[in-house]
Amino acid sequence: MIETAPFDYRPPTGPLRIVHDDDDIVILDKPSGLLTVPGKTPDLFDCLESRAEERWPNVRIVHRLDMDTSGVIVMAHDHSAQAYLGLQFERRIIEKSYIARVEGEIAEDEGTIDLPLRCDWPNRPLQMVCHEHGKAALTTWRVLEREDGTTRVALFPKTGRSHQLRVHMLALGHPILGDVFYGDPSTSPRLQLHAHTIGLKHPADTEWVRYEAPCPF
Numbered sequence: 001m002i003e004t005a006p007f008d009y010r011p012p013t014g015p016l017r018i019v020h021d022d023d024d025i026v027i028l029d030k031p032s033g034l035l036t037v038p039g040k041t042p043d044l045f046d047c048l049e050s051r052a053e054e055r056w057p058n059v060r061i062v063h064r065l066d067m068d069t070s071g072v073i074v075m076a077h078d079h080s081a082q083a084y085l086g087l088q089f090e091r092r093i094i095e096k097s098y099i100a101r102v103e104g105e106i107a108e109d110e111g112t113i114d115l116p117l118r119c120d121w122p123n124r125p126l127q128m129v130c131h132e133h134g135k136a137a138l139t140t141w142r143v144l145e146r147e148d149g150t151t152r153v154a155l156f157p158k159t160g161r162s163h164q165l166r167v168h169m170l171a172l173g174h175p176i177l178g179d180v181f182y183g184d185p186s187t188s189p190r191l192q193l194h195a196h197t198i199g200l201k202h203p204a205d206t207e208w209v210r211y212e213a214p215c216p217f
Helices: 048-055 079-090 164-171
Strands: 018-021 025-030 070-076 095-103 110-114 117-119 127-129 138-147 150-157 193-201 208-212
Touching: 018 208, 025 048, 048 070, 070 079, 070 208, 079 193, 095 164, 127 164, 138 164, 150 164
Parallel strands: 070 193
Antiparallel strands: 018 025, 025 070, 095 150, 095 193, 110 138, 117 127, 138 150, 193 208
């Protein structure tokens, strides 16, 4: 699905944040407010993919992050690496962790959210919990810190549904700070959700590697 952005799309400026680059893959740290891929109209062309293509003309997208989510993302330098990484996502071999700050102080220290999701068609691109028609979605979480009516949590998605972490935290009763879709946008100038780490089998030698993008909040 093509990403869409608010009418006043004003992506952040600045050079690419390169976490790692080799002959097969490039790991980037996407800023909040920047689309991963182009939107439907010319004013939404500026995105992480188009900026990466200026430096590496043959770079290929492998997965996406929501526009408002920051953090680590992997791209491939050729079709072979793209296919190998795509298969890892399909088979859920890739391991990802996120950091989020949510409304309220979560009482438990850790837990699992197992709630199926589907698109809320009248309100696209919003997603919703649906036990009848939703696709399986699983997230585990662990409290990192409780601070003045908010909680910093580590999130570990076991599936990759659209808006999964945002909807699951809402269902837990603790929407992510600054969420314009599922929470109160006045709680933060940005969505407090960051893709912190990604682990994968490297296309060159199948060795397990892990990359990290520092959390900006």
